[in-house]
Amino acid sequence: MRYIDVILPLPLEGLFTYAVTTEQEQQILPGVRVLVPFGTSRKYLAMVVAIHDKAPENYKVKTVASVVDSTPMMLPQQLRLWQWIADYYICPVGEVMKAALPSGLKTEDRYRPRKELCIRLMPNFRSEQALHCALDMLGRASKQKKTLCDFLALASPDGSTQQEVTREELLNESHCSISIVNALVERGILETYEREVGRLNHGGEPHPENIRQLNEAQQNAYNEILMGWMQKNVVLLHGVTSSGKTEIYIHLIQRAIDRHEQVLYLLPEIALTVQMMDRLRRVFGNRLGIYHSKYSDAERVEIWQKQLSANPYDIILGARSAVFLPFQHLGMVIVDEEHETSYKQQEPMPRYHARSAAIVLAKMYGAKTVLGTATPSMESYYNAMSGKYALVELKKRYQDIELPEITVVDVKELQRRKMMSGPFSPLLLAKMREAIDSGSQVILFQNRRGFAPMIECRQCGWVPKCKHCDVSLTFHRQMNQLTCHYCGFTYRVPEVCPCCETRELQGRGFGTEKLEEIVRDKFPDARVARMDLDTTRTRNAYERLISDFSAGRTNILIGTQMISKGLDFDSVSVVGILSADSMMNYPDFRAYEHAFMMMAQVSGRAGRKGKRGQVILQTRNPELPLVEQVVRNDYFSLYKSLAAERQQFHYPPYYRLVNVLLKHKSDIVVTTASVELASRLRQWFGARVLGPDKPAVSMVKSLNIRKLVIKLENGIDMKKVRKYLLMEQQQMLTDKRYSTLVIYYDVDPL
Numbered sequence: 001m002r003y004i005d006v007i008l009p010l011p012l013e014g015l016f017t018y019a020v021t022t023e024q025e026q027q028i029l030p031g032v033r034v035l036v037p038f039g040t041s042r043k044y045l046a047m048v049v050a051i052h053d054k055a056p057e058n059y060k061v062k063t064v065a066s067v068v069d070s071t072p073m074m075l076p077q078q079l080r081l082w083q084w085i086a087d088y089y090i091c092p093v094g095e096v097m098k099a100a101l102p103s104g105l106k107t108e109d110r111y112r113p114r115k116e117l118c119i120r121l122m123p124n125f126r127s128e129q130a131l132h133c134a135l136d137m138l139g140r141a142s143k144q145k146k147t148l149c150d151f152l153a154l155a156s157p158d159g160s161t162q163q164e165v166t167r168e169e170l171l172n173e174s175h176c177s178i179s180i181v182n183a184l185v186e187r188g189i190l191e192t193y194e195r196e197v198g199r200l201n202h203g204g205e206p207h208p209e210n211i212r213q214l215n216e217a218q219q220n221a222y223n224e225i226l227m228g229w230m231q232k233n234v235v236l237l238h239g240v241t242s243s244g245k246t247e248i249y250i251h252l253i254q255r256a257i258d259r260h261e262q263v264l265y266l267l268p269e270i271a272l273t274v275q276m277m278d279r280l281r282r283v284f285g286n287r288l289g290i291y292h293s294k295y296s297d298a299e300r301v302e303i304w305q306k307q308l309s310a311n312p313y314d315i316i317l318g319a320r321s322a323v324f325l326p327f328q329h330l331g332m333v334i335v336d337e338e339h340e341t342s343y344k345q346q347e348p349m350p351r352y353h354a355r356s357a358a359i360v361l362a363k364m365y366g367a368k369t370v371l372g373t374a375t376p377s378m379e380s381y382y383n384a385m386s387g388k389y390a391l392v393e394l395k396k397r398y399q400d401i402e403l404p405e406i407t408v409v410d411v412k413e414l415q416r417r418k419m420m421s422g423p424f425s426p427l428l429l430a431k432m433r434e435a436i437d438s439g440s441q442v443i444l445f446q447n448r449r450g451f452a453p454m455i456e457c458r459q460c461g462w463v464p465k466c467k468h469c470d471v472s473l474t475f476h477r478q479m480n481q482l483t484c485h486y487c488g489f490t491y492r493v494p495e496v497c498p499c500c501e502t503r504e505l506q507g508r509g510f511g512t513e514k515l516e517e518i519v520r521d522k523f524p525d526a527r528v529a530r531m532d533l534d535t536t537r538t539r540n541a542y543e544r545l546i547s548d549f550s551a552g553r554t555n556i557l558i559g560t561q562m563i564s565k566g567l568d569f570d571s572v573s574v575v576g577i578l579s580a581d582s583m584m585n586y587p588d589f590r591a592y593e594h595a596f597m598m599m600a601q602v603s604g605r606a607g608r609k610g611k612r613g614q615v616i617l618q619t620r621n622p623e624l625p626l627v628e629q630v631v632r633n634d635y636f637s638l639y640k641s642l643a644a645e646r647q648q649f650h651y652p653p654y655y656r657l658v659n660v661l662l663k664h665k666s667d668i669v670v671t672t673a674s675v676e677l678a679s680r681l682r683q684w685f686g687a688r689v690l691g692p693d694k695p696a697v698s699m700v701k702s703l704n705i706r707k708l709v710i711k712l713e714n715g716i717d718m719k720k721v722r723k724y725l726l727m728e729q730q731q732m733l734t735d736k737r738y739s740t741l742v743i744y745y746d747v748d749p750l
Contacts, residue, residue, distance in 0.1 A: 002053060003061065004028060004045035006036060007082070009106055010094045012347070013726065015049055017368045019061045028064075031072025031079065033105070035065040039101050045106055047097060049079060050638050066430070073105060073308065075326045077364045084360055085352050090658075090722050090745040091607065095349040100324035102300040115194040119151065119181065120164040122191050134189050143180050150174035167192065187673040206285040211250055218244050221394045222251055228390025229368045234359055236338075236384040237372040239394030240403060240633065241604025242568075245372045246276070248394075249334050250283060253315060254368065257287065260333020261367070263315045266358055267342030269565045270319055274543045275315060275550070276336075289313030291322040294542075303388045320345065320354030323361060324436040333358045337565055338371035338380055339597055344750045355380075374604060375597040378646070379486050379588075381639055382653035404575070404606040404613035406631045412620040422518050423510050423578050428616040429522065431574045432556070440547065440573035444515060445602045447583060449532040449560055450474035450483065451514045452507025457497040459504050464491065468735060470699040475507050476534070515558050515578070523556065531559035564602035573613050580619040584626060589651050590750065592626050596638050599630045650711045652748070658721070658748045660708035661740040662692075667704040673738050674706035677728065684724045685710055703742070 002025050005015040018036050020028055028034065028048055036046045043065055055061065082100060086093035096108065125134050138145045150173050154165045167181060184190045214222060221237065225248070228235040239245045251266070256263050265280075267273055270292045280288050291303050306312055307326045316322050322341050335355050362369045371380055371389070384391035397403065409425045417427060423446075432442050448680075454472040456463050456602070464473045473482035473491060482491040496503050508513070516530045516591070529535075531545050548554045550569060557563060583595035599617065607613020619627060629638045633715040647654045662677065664670040674692035681689045691708040697703050712721065729743045734744035 001055065001451065002051060003055060004034070004035065004048050005050045005052070006048050007097050008038060008044050008046050008094050009098045009101075010038075010044070011092050013092050014095055015093075016046070017056045017061060019063045020044075020051075021063065023609035024064055024067050027067040027070065029072050031428045032067060032069040033073055034067050037062050037065055038429045047074060047079075057457055071308075073304075075308075075328070077330075077361065078324065078326055079302070080364055081324075081357065081361050085350050085357060086355075087722060088718065089747045090349050090725055091349045091353050096352075099321070099345070099348075099352075100349055102304060103297045104301040105304065117167040117190050117192055118164045118195045118383060119167055119170055119190050121157070122188055124188055126275065137189075141183075143176060144187075147174045147176045147180050149358060151190065164195075185389045187272065201291055204281075204285045206287050207283060211254060211284045212247055214247060214251060215398070217394060217396050218248055218349075218398075219514050220292050221392050222248050225252065225370060225390075225391040228392060232388070232390040233363060233370045234371065234383075234388075235390045235392055236376060236380050237370055237392050238381075238384075238635075239374060240397060241374045241392040241601065242397045242401065242607075243374075244398040245336075245394065246568075247281065247398075247432065249370070249372070250280070250337070252332060252334070253280075253284070256332045257284075259331060260329060262312065262327050262329045263332045263334065264322060264325075264327065264358065264361075265315060265317045265334045266322060266336065266343070266354060267317065267319060268342035269336050269562060270542060273317060273319070274546050275568055280315065280317060283313055284736060286316040289316050291316055291318035291325060291606075291640070293319065294322060294538075304640070323354050323357045325366065330362065330367045332367055333362040333369040335359075335369065335371045337373055337482065337601075338480050339373045339375050339377040340565060341594070342565075342614070344748075349744065351749075353748055353750075356748070375600050375635060378593055378639065378642060379653045381635075382643070401607060402521060402612040403633055404603050404615045406603060406615040406617055408622045408627055409616055409629060410620070410622045411618045421522075423515065423618075424518070424522075424576075425616065425618055428576045428578075428618065431614055431616060432523065432576070435574040436523065436555050438573070439571070440572045441552070441554070441569065441571045441578065443563055443569075443572055443602065443605050444519070444556065444558045444576045444578060445560075445563060445598075446510070446515050446578045447560050447598065448509070448511040448579075449513065449534055450485075450511035451477035451517075453509040453511060454507070454622050455493075455505050456508050457500060457502065457505055459502040460497060460500040462499040464494065466491075468700070468702045470697050474511065477517070478534075486697065512558050512560060516741070519556055519558065526555040527535060527553065528556045528558065528580045530553040531562050533560070533562075536562070561598055561602075563605065567605065569605060572606050573611070575603055575613065575615045577602060577615065580617055580627070581621060584619075584621070584624065589646070589649075591594070593639070593642060596626060596630055596635070600633060600635075601632075603630070640736065656712045656714060656716070656747075657749055658710040659723070659746040660691075660710065660725075661742075661744050662708075662744065663703040664738075664740065665702060665704070669737065669741065670704045670706050673732065673741050675710065677732055677743070678708055680728045680731070681708065681710065684728075685712075 002020050003017050004020055008016055011342050028051060030050060032048050033045050034048055035043055038044050060412050070208050080095045082093055085096045125131060135145060151170055154169060154173055185192055225235050237245060253263050267276060273290060273292060277290055289303055304325060310327060316325055335358055338355055345352050376592055383389045409427055414420045414425055421429060435442050452475045454463050455475050464482055466473055466489060467490055469484050469486040471484060471486055474485055476483050480493060482493055497505060512532045516528055519528050529545055536542050549557050552571060577599055580599060583598055584591060603615040606615055662670050662674050678692050680690055688711050689708060692706040693706045697707055725745060732738050732743060
């Protein structure tokens with residue numbers, strides 16, 4: 001008898017074995033989906049990994065219920081990537097399956113092909129003589145006669161009677177009602193039927209002639225990348241903002257296409273795909289496919305199926321989930337803005353980093369990878385410095401435009417002298433007015449959304465907090481509600497303080513929503529837009545905001561870190577960074593690294609075309625070395641100072657971190673469990689285990705949280721680490737006291 005090993009979309013370790021019938025044996029291949037029984041009454045769609053003759057011991061094997069696919073829906077490299085992610089990030093491979101597949105491929109009946117209703121002549125009316133009879137038969141039914149004539153004009157422009165039209169086309173052209181069309185169907189003259197149509201957009205024919213010629217600096221970088229690939233599989237392209245990295249990518253993509261290779265182009269944010277899609281489509285047309293979470297599930301299923309077809313996209317542009325798509329001839333991977341934290345999946349499992357997964361995927365195909373950024377992550381730059389990656393630097397902006405002039409404003413001193421106008425310094429207001437009057441645009445960066453981060457009673461100091469999470473609530477004035485940004489729960493804004501019953505409730509601090517209100521008040525003649533999570537929840541919202549700003553229909557764009565991520569605007573002359581301290585003072589060893597990246601990136605939005613841009617950086621700590629490094633755009637100085645600290649205190653890139661998270665409704669249970677687990681882990685890892693500690697936010701969604709940190713030397717055997725961690729996790733969960741305890745691991749946390 002033959003057996004198969006399958007992956008089930010469940011949070012359970014390992015593969016599951018099922019028997020196959022003789023008939024099924026002829027249909028089953030690795031990568032096809034099968035429906036299998038699990039438990040007493042449930043059935044799941046599973047992915048076949050292997051076929052073999054070895055019967056499992058100690059339990060009765062169930063038989064596959066049915067085979068869903070006639071051809072594989074997965075390629076061998078994808079299955080290997082799933083297993084690598086499961087092993088490296090210490091999670092069940094079933095969780096990887098759930099994350100990788102569109103929902104329509106995880107169930108039997110979720111995906112429905114898109115269909116449209118079409119109309120054609122019945123076979124017995126497909127001759128000129130028969131049509132004359134049909135018109136005579138309609139007699140005085142003038143509307144039906146007109147509709148039939150309109151149909152013939154649409155369907156048979158060349159005199160043929162074999163053409164079809166959609167019902168929608170006929171209704172629009174003839175201005176008739178559905179009842180008239182139905183009457184022609186009832187008379188047996190026309191017939192309706194459904195036709196399957198694709199949901200995917202078609203970008204037109206490719207136009208390689210639209211590829212711009214590289215300048216000298218770009219051409220040198222292009223050549224260095226090719227030379228770097230001769231020695232290394234990965235090249236880090238470190239180019240200042242607006243240096244023309246995208247144009248280099250386009251030349252590399254064309255080279256891959258000429259070699260009959262496919263390209264995966266990853267971006268950290270969906271917002272960036274709007275501009276990049278337009279730019280790539282002008283060159284590559286219908287060779288380009290787009291894949292990200294704002295697309296409907298049906299669209300993602302169709303892209304998946306197209307990638308397995310005989311005519312797949314040559315280029316896939318997408319966010320991190322695009323790394324899971326099937327590629328038949330992958331030759332190159334581009335990870336743009338490789339430093340971005342958005343590449344790391346946080347919730348739910350698997351908590352993978354798309355940059356690492358993409359590099360591994362490329363290696364599986366024998367493909368090459370380029371990591372591009374103006375502000376490299378510490379890990380990538382360390383790999384380049386140590387010789388693991390090749391390094392290519394692009395130090396000049398396109399057309400030799402100077403980097404923006406960054407002016408530091410001491411907010412603390414201005415507040416002491418009572419010269420601040422809310423969150424604005426006099427200099428920033430003056431530069432904004434100057435830019436608007438000259439027809440230029442302004443970007444204001446504030447990395448907090450909402451109207452105010454919290455509200456407080458001026459009388460007694462009461463602050464409303466989420467009843468499910470250990471955080472204060474953010475006030476959203478437009479919706480007139482308090483929102484928890486961790487669990488999403490909303491609350492009514494109280495009219496009086498529940499502690500002292502006074503009405504002296506006021507907002508503390510300011511978010512992008514409040515900033516927008518202030519700017520509209522101070523610049524009533526300006527067109528203002530806001531770009532944050534609240535204003536970009538729909539797929540089209542990104543496109544509208546970016547399109548309006550690119551076209552000059554918006555004068556001032558206010559936003560969170562979304563606006564710092566590689567967007568390209570021609571007319572931005574002023575960028576205001578309103579509160580640099582909120583980024584620099586975050587309690588995390590990566591705070592300075594991330595702060596430098598955000599400030600350098602958002603500064604790079606200024607002066608990309610034409611004259612030099614200006615950046616006003618407002619801070620209460622202008623004397624910090626980090627501020628000077630941002631002003632000089634001195635990444636190497638930042639790297640040297642941080643590298644020395646990281647090495648001394650055993651942090652990445654010199655050590656690998658694994659966070660161990662425990663969650664439970666009872667604070668006592670999670671405290672006891674975390675102490676016990678720490679003791680168990682120290683038996684294996686010794687002093688490498690730190691904690692347990694309460695994280696900064698120690699309760700989310702009514703679950704109390706404790707955290708352990710394990711610091712592991714580079715080169716340590718991660719297979720053994722995984723084995724020990726999973727063993728201790730299982731032993732803890734078999735204890736009745738911890739039966740409802742949640743334990744999970746976050747490898748390489750950000």
